[in-house]
Amino acid sequence: MILQTKDLTKTYQRQGQQFDAVSHVTFSMEKGEMVVLTGPSGCGKSTFFHLISGITVPDSGEIIFDGEKITSLTPQQKTTLRASKISYILQGDSLLPNFTVLENICLPHQLSNVTNPEELSSKAMELIQEFGLEKLTNDYPTNLSGGERRRVAIARAFVHNPLMVVADEPTSDLDEENTKIILDYFQKQSSLGKSILISTHDLSCLRPGVTHYIMRKGSMKFENHIESLAKN
Amino acid sequence: MKSTSSIVCRMATKNLQRRPVRTLCMMFFVFMLSTSLFCSSVLVDSMQGTLQKTTDRLGADIIVVPEEYEREMADSLFLGELCSFTFDREWVDVVSNLDGIQECTTQMYMASLAADCCSAATQMIIFDPETDFIVTPWLEQDGLALPQKGELYIGALINPPEPDSIKFFGENYHIIGQLERTNTSYDTCVFMTVETAQEIMDSEGWAAAFGEPTSAAADLVSSMMIRVEDGADAKAIAREINYSIEGAPISAYTTNGIFSGVISSVESMTGYSSVLMVLMLVLVITALLSVFTITINERTSEFGVLASLGVSSPKLAGIVLTEGTIIGFLGGFFGICISVVALILFSTPIQVKLSIPQLNTEISYLLVLSAKCIFLSVAVSLLSSLYSTWKVSRTKLDGLIKGEEL
Numbered sequence: 001m002i003l004q005t006k007d008l009t010k011t012y013q014r015q016g017q018q019f020d021a022v023s024h025v026t027f028s029m030e031k032g033e034m035v036v037l038t039g040p041s042g043c044g045k046s047t048f049f050h051l052i053s054g055i056t057v058p059d060s061g062e063i064i065f066d067g068e069k070i071t072s073l074t075p076q077q078k079t080t081l082r083a084s085k086i087s088y089i090l091q092g093d094s095l096l097p098n099f100t101v102l103e104n105i106c107l108p109h110q111l112s113n114v115t116n117p118e119e120l121s122s123k124a125m126e127l128i129q130e131f132g133l134e135k136l137t138n139d140y141p142t143n144l145s146g147g148e149r150r151r152v153a154i155a156r157a158f159v160h161n162p163l164m165v166v167a168d169e170p171t172s173d174l175d176e177e178n179t180k181i182i183l184d185y186f187q188k189q190s191s192l193g194k195s196i197l198i199s200t201h202d203l204s205c206l207r208p209g210v211t212h213y214i215m216r217k218g219s220m221k222f223e224n225h226i227e228s229l230a231k232n
Numbered sequence: 233m234k235s236t237s238s239i240v241c242r243m244a245t246k247n248l249q250r251r252p253v254r255t256l257c258m259m260f261f262v263f264m265l266s267t268s269l270f271c272s273s274v275l276v277d278s279m280q281g282t283l284q285k286t287t288d289r290l291g292a293d294i295i296v297v298p299e300e301y302e303r304e305m306a307d308s309l310f311l312g313e314l315c316s317f318t319f320d321r322e323w324v325d326v327v328s329n330l331d332g333i334q335e336c337t338t339q340m341y342m343a344s345l346a347a348d349c350c351s352a353a354t355q356m357i358i359f360d361p362e363t364d365f366i367v368t369p370w371l372e373q374d375g376l377a378l379p380q381k382g383e384l385y386i387g388a389l390i391n392p393p394e395p396d397s398i399k400f401f402g403e404n405y406h407i408i409g410q411l412e413r414t415n416t417s418y419d420t421c422v423f424m425t426v427e428t429a430q431e432i433m434d435s436e437g438w439a440a441a442f443g444e445p446t447s448a449a450a451d452l453v454s455s456m457m458i459r460v461e462d463g464a465d466a467k468a469i470a471r472e473i474n475y476s477i478e479g480a481p482i483s484a485y486t487t488n489g490i491f492s493g494v495i496s497s498v499e500s501m502t503g504y505s506s507v508l509m510v511l512m513l514v515l516v517i518t519a520l521l522s523v524f525t526i527t528i529n530e531r532t533s534e535f536g537v538l539a540s541l542g543v544s545s546p547k548l549a550g551i552v553l554t555e556g557t558i559i560g561f562l563g564g565f566f567g568i569c570i571s572v573v574a575l576i577l578f579s580t581p582i583q584v585k586l587s588i589p590q591l592n593t594e595i596s597y598l599l600v601l602s603a604k605c606i607f608l609s610v611a612v613s614l615l616s617s618l619y620s621t622w623k624v625s626r627t628k629l630d631g632l633i634k635g636e637e638l
Contacts, residue, residue, distance in 0.1 A: 050629075050630050050633070053540070055539070055540065055629045055630050055633065056628075056629070056630045075545075076544060079539075079542050079543070079544045079545075080542065081542070082540065082541065082542035083541065083542025083543070084542070087541075088540045088541070090536070090537060090540055090633060094533075094537045094540070095537075096534055096537060096538070097250070097534070098246050098247050098249075098250035098251070099243075099246060103246070107239065107242070107243060108537070108538050108541040108542070108543055109541065109542070110236075110239045111236060111239050111240065111243065111538070111543050111547055112541065112542040112543055112544075112547075113236050114542065117239075140250075156541070
C-alpha cells in the first residue's frame, strides 16, 4: 500500500459557520494504482489532495504514505516529501511565467536540493520528447496553448521520478486530443508502478484499469474498479 | 552540481529580467538614493577636507590681518582667491612681544594680473625663511632648498608655459621646483622670499600696472601667523591682542574665527545633506516597500507552485531577498557610476556655484564611499523586501496555492 488515510477530517470556517471540507475519510491506494476522484466543485477534492501531500494539516485522522506517517512529519520533512516522493499538479495554470519550458520542468526541483540537476535535465529532455514539446523548449508559458502548458506541468511532475503523482483536474478545459495524451501518459506511468491520483469532472478519465471514487460534501465513497468501458 | 544559492540567484535574476519595467523602476529609486548619498558626501567631505587641510597646513592658532580683510583672507586661504592687502610691519613687533605667543611669522600676498605681462593671474606668497613655520617645513619635508633672489616655487596646479620660468609683470622668474599637491589653495600659489618680491615690485611692468612704485617689500606685511604657547587659549590671546592694539588698522582672529563663514557654510551644507538623505531614505524605502508588497501579492500563486513542488519557505524567502539584493546592488552601482561621471563633467560649475575649492577625487576615498553607498543601497532594498519575505515565509502553503492576498 502506498497511501492510506484513516478517519481524516479537515474543518474550515466560512461566514462564521464551521463545515467539514474533508469528513472522516478512510481511503487507501496501492502502488501502481490509478485512482480517479470525481465529485462536484467544493466537495473537498482539493483539500483532500492538500492533506495527503502535506500542504495542509488535518484536524484529525492519520495519513500514511510509503510507510511514513505524514501527520507526524515536520514542515521541512513534508517539503522534502513533496520534492522527492509525491508530485502535486495544481489545478489550472501552474507554470512559472518567467521561466522557459525547460526551466519550468527543472528549476523548481533543482531548488529543492533533493535531486541531481544533471540527471534532472536529461530526464527533462526525455519527457519533453515524450510530450512532443521539443520545439517549445525555450518558449515561455505565455506562448503556449492550454494543452501545451498542461503537458509541461505534467512533465514537471514526473521529472524527478516520484512514487506518486496527485493531479487536481489535469484535463479541465482541454480538448479531446490533449486529454488523451495526458491520460495515456498517466496510465503508462501507472503500469510502470507509479501511483496516480487524479480529481476530475471529466468522465473520459474513467478508463479501464482505473479505480473510481466519488466525493460529496467532504465524504469519500468507493464507486468501482473499471474493468472495461462497457462495464463502466 | 549547481549549488542551491546559484539557482535561487538565477530564479531571482530571471524574475527581474522578465519584469523589466518594474525592475527598472525599483532600481531607479535605489539609484536616486545612491546618487544623492554619493554626490552630497563628495561635496560635504570635499569642503570639510579642504578646510581641515588648510588649517592643518597653516599650523597657526591666530592670524592677524588688516582690519575688515578677514573675509578676503579666508577666501584666499580656502578658495584660493587672489588678495593683495597689506599693513605696516611696525605692528609686527608690537604684537609679537605680547604674552602667550610662542612664535610668529609674516607673509605678504601679491597678485599677478590676467594680462600679457604675466603668465597667469596668480597668488604670490612671500614668506620669511627666518621665522616661517608654514612653507619652510613643507620645503624641508620635500627635500627642497630655500628659494634665492629671482627664484620661486610653484604650487602643484600651476602649469607655467615654460617648465622652468614664469612671467610676472614682464619679467621671467626662475622656477626651482613644483610642490606636491596639498588639495588646498596653496596648490595655485607661487612661493618666494622678500628679495624676489622686491625684484617684482621694482620691475617696469609693476610700475606700469600700479603707477607709483610701492614702498619696500620688507616693510609690508599682509598677515601675521601666530602660534600660541602650549596650553594657552588662542581665543583669549587673540582678544588680548585686539585689546592691546586698540585703534590699530589690524585685527587678530583665531584660525577657526577667520574661517567662521566657511565653517558655517559647511555646517549648513551638512545639515541640508542630512535632511535630504533622511527624506530620500524614507521615500525610497516606502516606494520599494510598496512595489515589493504589490508584486509579491501578484506572485502568490507562483510561490504556491514552487511550494507545491517541494521548495521550502526559506528558499521562497531567499528568492525575494535575492531580488532585493540585486536591485539594491545594481541601483547603487549605477548611481555611483553616474555620480562619478556627473562630478567629473560638471566639476567646475559645481565648485564655482557651491564655493568648493577642490573636489575630493582620491581613488581610495571614492572606493570607500562607493562601498558605503552600495552597502546602504543593498541594505535599504533588503529592508524594503523584508516585509514581503516575512509574509511569504509565514503564509500557509494552501493560502499561497489558492493565491490568497498576503
